[in-house]
Amino acid sequence: MEINLIIGLSTLAIIKAAPLVFGALCGLLGERSGVINIGIEGMMLISAFTTFLGSALFNQWTGGIFPTNLSLLVGLFCGITSGALIAALHAVLSIHYKIDQVISGTVINLLAVGLTNYIANVYIDPTHLSGVGVFPTIPIPILSDIPIIGPILFSHQPMIYLMFIMVIFMQYLVFHTPMGLRMRSVGEHPRSADTVGIDVNKTRYVNVILGGVFAGLGGAIMVLESVGRFQKLMTSGRGFIALAALIFGGWTSTGALGSALLFGFSEALGVRLQFGDLNHVKVIVIVSGLVILGLGIFLLIKKIIEKEISIKKFISISILIVLGSIIMIGSNYVKFPTFSIPIEFLGLLPYLLTIFVLAGFVRRAKGPAAAGIPYEKQ
Amino acid sequence: MKNNNIEPILKIENITKKFPGVLANDRICFELYPQEIHCLLGENGAGKSTLMNIIYGLYTQDEGKIYVKGEEVDIKNPNDALGLGIGMVHQHFMLIPVMTVTENLMLGQEKTTGLRLGQLSKLDRSTVSKELRELATKYGLSLNPNAYIEDLSVGEEQRVEILKVLYKGAEILILDEPTAVLTPQETDEFFNILRMLVKQGKSIIFITHKLKEVLTIADRITVLRNGKTVGTTTPNETNMHELAEMMVGREVLLNIEKGQPDPKEKVLEVSDLFVMDNRKLNVVNGVSFFIRAGEIYGIAGVQGNGQKELVETLTGLRKSIRGHVKLLGDDVTNDNARSLTLTGIAHVPEDRQKHGLVMGFSIDLNLILQTYFQSPFSKFGFINLDSIQENATQLVKKFDIRTPSINTPVMNLSGGNQQKVIIARELNRPIHLLVVNQPTRGLDVGSIEFIHRQIVDARDKGVAVLLVSAELDEILSLSDRIGVMFNGKIVSEMNSSEADKTTLGYYMAGLTREKIVT
Numbered sequence: 001m002e003i004n005l006i007i008g009l010s011t012l013a014i015i016k017a018a019p020l021v022f023g024a025l026c027g028l029l030g031e032r033s034g035v036i037n038i039g040i041e042g043m044m045l046i047s048a049f050t051t052f053l054g055s056a057l058f059n060q061w062t063g064g065i066f067p068t069n070l071s072l073l074v075g076l077f078c079g080i081t082s083g084a085l086i087a088a089l090h091a092v093l094s095i096h097y098k099i100d101q102v103i104s105g106t107v108i109n110l111l112a113v114g115l116t117n118y119i120a121n122v123y124i125d126p127t128h129l130s131g132v133g134v135f136p137t138i139p140i141p142i143l144s145d146i147p148i149i150g151p152i153l154f155s156h157q158p159m160i161y162l163m164f165i166m167v168i169f170m171q172y173l174v175f176h177t178p179m180g181l182r183m184r185s186v187g188e189h190p191r192s193a194d195t196v197g198i199d200v201n202k203t204r205y206v207n208v209i210l211g212g213v214f215a216g217l218g219g220a221i222m223v224l225e226s227v228g229r230f231q232k233l234m235t236s237g238r239g240f241i242a243l244a245a246l247i248f249g250g251w252t253s254t255g256a257l258g259s260a261l262l263f264g265f266s267e268a269l270g271v272r273l274q275f276g277d278l279n280h281v282k283v284i285v286i287v288s289g290l291v292i293l294g295l296g297i298f299l300l301i302k303k304i305i306e307k308e309i310s311i312k313k314f315i316s317i318s319i320l321i322v323l324g325s326i327i328m329i330g331s332n333y334v335k336f337p338t339f340s341i342p343i344e345f346l347g348l349l350p351y352l353l354t355i356f357v358l359a360g361f362v363r364r365a366k367g368p369a370a371a372g373i374p375y376e377k378q
Numbered sequence: 379m380k381n382n383n384i385e386p387i388l389k390i391e392n393i394t395k396k397f398p399g400v401l402a403n404d405r406i407c408f409e410l411y412p413q414e415i416h417c418l419l420g421e422n423g424a425g426k427s428t429l430m431n432i433i434y435g436l437y438t439q440d441e442g443k444i445y446v447k448g449e450e451v452d453i454k455n456p457n458d459a460l461g462l463g464i465g466m467v468h469q470h471f472m473l474i475p476v477m478t479v480t481e482n483l484m485l486g487q488e489k490t491t492g493l494r495l496g497q498l499s500k501l502d503r504s505t506v507s508k509e510l511r512e513l514a515t516k517y518g519l520s521l522n523p524n525a526y527i528e529d530l531s532v533g534e535e536q537r538v539e540i541l542k543v544l545y546k547g548a549e550i551l552i553l554d555e556p557t558a559v560l561t562p563q564e565t566d567e568f569f570n571i572l573r574m575l576v577k578q579g580k581s582i583i584f585i586t587h588k589l590k591e592v593l594t595i596a597d598r599i600t601v602l603r604n605g606k607t608v609g610t611t612t613p614n615e616t617n618m619h620e621l622a623e624m625m626v627g628r629e630v631l632l633n634i635e636k637g638q639p640d641p642k643e644k645v646l647e648v649s650d651l652f653v654m655d656n657r658k659l660n661v662v663n664g665v666s667f668f669i670r671a672g673e674i675y676g677i678a679g680v681q682g683n684g685q686k687e688l689v690e691t692l693t694g695l696r697k698s699i700r701g702h703v704k705l706l707g708d709d710v711t712n713d714n715a716r717s718l719t720l721t722g723i724a725h726v727p728e729d730r731q732k733h734g735l736v737m738g739f740s741i742d743l744n745l746i747l748q749t750y751f752q753s754p755f756s757k758f759g760f761i762n763l764d765s766i767q768e769n770a771t772q773l774v775k776k777f778d779i780r781t782p783s784i785n786t787p788v789m790n791l792s793g794g795n796q797q798k799v800i801i802a803r804e805l806n807r808p809i810h811l812l813v814v815n816q817p818t819r820g821l822d823v824g825s826i827e828f829i830h831r832q833i834v835d836a837r838d839k840g841v842a843v844l845l846v847s848a849e850l851d852e853i854l855s856l857s858d859r860i861g862v863m864f865n866g867k868i869v870s871e872m873n874s875s876e877a878d879k880t881t882l883g884y885y886m887a888g889l890t891r892e893k894i895v896t
Contacts, residue, residue, distance in 0.1 A: 178488035178501060179497035192471075192485075193474075194456070195466070196485050198486055
């Protein structure tokens with residue numbers, strides 16, 4: 001079996017999923033408290049821009065006497081701050097001025113494109129400002145030596161670990177803390193929150209701005225851990241995919257991680273296939289097997305957690321797992337015809353699988369009831 | 379029953395509150411004694427809810443003072459009120475459907491466990507649900523703390539609301555029209571809970587516009603009208619008629635006066651009709667009856683015996699599986715709603731907000747919902763706004779719809795005025811048959827009187843009326859003939875002169891005549 005291929009794809013999938021996860025966490029905080037944020041894309045773009053500018057200028061002005069990582073941290077700080085500031089703008093527009101939240105988000109997206117393109121044109125391009133590099137990979141001792149799981153999970157750059165920590169932390173925050181309870185109450189039924197003395201608008205401000213911090217991280221990670229410098233329109237729709245991941249994930253951080261990984265995997269596959277050294281047909285078969293196997297395992301875990309496993313369901317889940325395994329193992333013993341499919345179509349396959357999985361197996365999620373509606377105190 | 383030596387637990391002096399264009403509360407005074415149930419009675423818009431929202435800190439008064447246990451207090455927000463032991467159960471429940479009972483209870487005053495991280499500490503669900511169980515047992519309110527609100531019945535939701543205020547340590551409970559959403563059985567149960575609470579030392583302000591309830595449950599009654607206190611009395615000193623007069627400011631006819639019916643030709647003839655509900659169960663099982671022009675045919679019955687589906691079939695909203703419906707001699711079985719409307723059926727639906735009105739639309743548009751495509755409202759496919767506005771101006775005047783303007787969205791109107799919009803729309807067309815389902819549910823006496831008058835007037839003009847209602851009083855006072863529906867069948871039919879509550883009650887419970895006689 002092409003174990004190395006799977007390991008490589010999975011590792012890349014996590015890296016590609018990280019900006020989506022941070023973006024989704026931004027949306028999570030906003031929407032759970034009742035503010036729709038379609039400006040994640042713009043927030044991430046501006047943060048990516050300020051992250052680059054912050055790190056590069058700090059490095060230039062100090063003449064490079066500090067270590068690279070310090071410059072990168074300065075950049076990270078700039079990214080987070082600008083994310084929070086842009087989110088604050090969104091909050092003021094949609095909470096204080098009660099502007100339609102979709103319009104406010106659109107304004108931010110347009111602003112981000114215009115602003116970053118303009119400054120890039122007049123300042124970065126002419127001065128040939130160059131990046132200071134990326135964060136190094138930090139393998140976690142012992143854990144990274146575990147076969148298969150080690151290289152996939154425990155051999156990453158620092159912000160990937162931060163992402164995992166944040167996903168778990170946000171799951172705790174949203175569902176197990178007073179802050180989360182209040183956030184959700186304000187997003188579901190603000191009037192009822194008001195009657196028990198919760199300040200609806202203050203709660204929304206706090207959450208939207210905190211969300212901006214995550215959008216900032218999402219923008220920063222693209223500069224600090226993969227590209228190393230700012231490119232015009234570098235978010236290329238990731239903010240919107242993050243929003244989709246949030247919705248597909250049922251407005252939970254773990255759900256968003258799951259869907260972001262699916263999207264990340266598809267992106268990784270697209271990247272990997274461009275190298276041209278793989279048998280396309282074989283890869284498709286292996287990936288299909290992997291998806292079926294993954295789905296089976298996912299459903300199994302879900303049913304066990306929900307404690308509603310019946311013989312009938314168990315059998316159908318087992319069929320999925322066995323089928324997936326057979327396809328993956330069997331692919332080693334079959335000689336596949338060499339048949340080159342245009343890369344664009346190959347790139348489509350994981351998306352098709354994603355749609356199939358989401359449409360067929362994920363229960364239709366219900367979002368926060370009051371999302372998108374400004375609160376009127378009467 | 380309270381002697382004057384006891385200090386009132388809550389006292390209100392000269393509370394005044396102005397809203398743009400309205401004086402909602404005008405120097406209102408009011409006292410609540412410990413362990414009493416004090417009913418606050420008034421029509422919709424009399425200022426009851428405003429006053430209570432002031433006491434609970436959701437609004438701030440323009441003038442006036444509030445005393446709790448003899449001390450003047452300043453209540454700026456609900457937290458202040460809760461701190462003073464004042465809790466409120468709102469008319470529209472303030473519960474979050476996707477959360478559990480426990481979560482709803484702790485919201486705002488969360489208990490946490492483990493590390494003290496302020497807002498980021500871990501919620502202590504198990505302690506709260508244990509406390510909740512103890513509290514529920516103490517007051518005899520059974521509840522599952524881990525149930526989600528969206529899975530509860532309305533009566534259960536109300537219990538959660540009461541537990542919520544008790545949990546927050548309320549001594550004074552304000553209940554804003556708590557029975558509006560309850561069935562009669564649930565209401566009885568609810569009154570038992572209230573008596574229990576008073577016995578345990580709580581004091582209750584009970585807001586309502588239902589006269590009967592007031593006389594059943596109140597220790598004292600204060601009546602409000604147009605933002606002013608009309609007077610305070612006790613159930614022993616007063617009666618329904620006097621209270622109604624205090625509320626409305628004029629004599630109110632609790633029983634409508636109507637002349638003898640003068641029935642003419644058959645307008646509606648239903649024969650052997652079978653209808654299924656959404657679950658594909660037969661709920662109408664062979665119903666046959668007729669209604670003549672100029673008479674009111676009342677259908678009595680406990681809700682859920684097929685009345686809803688029958689009405690939907692007659693008005694074109696549901697298909698029958700067998701049987702025939704004839705309108706003026708023509709077979710109109712399973713015709714669609716528009717063709718029935720145009721033939722001359724008017725429908726006042728059971729749920730006025732869901733099926734009667736487009737809540738976000740203004741009054742003028744709601745008044746032409748069925749006729750917008752006809753002249754003069756529409757010409758060559760274009761809407762004629764002038765004639766729509768003119769139509770609305772006339773109808774608002776004719777049907778006494780109280781609204782700031784004809785462009786006001788109907789969701790901003792009171793229930794009584796919303797119903798008047800529907801009645802105006804339905805009666806302003808040339809009609810042969812008027813189908814009304816629960817026409818006065820949740821309305822105050824003034825509006826009830828008006829709507830009953832309209833129904834009787836329609837009859838006198840020669841319209842055949844089908845009245846479906848769960849209120850036996852309404853059926854008895856309006857109908858000329860009565861059919862009792864049980865289990866999808868009309869089990870008995872009689873002239874209203876022969877009918878009384880007991881007989882109807884027996885048929886509604888599914889007993890047959892032989893059993894009643896023996």
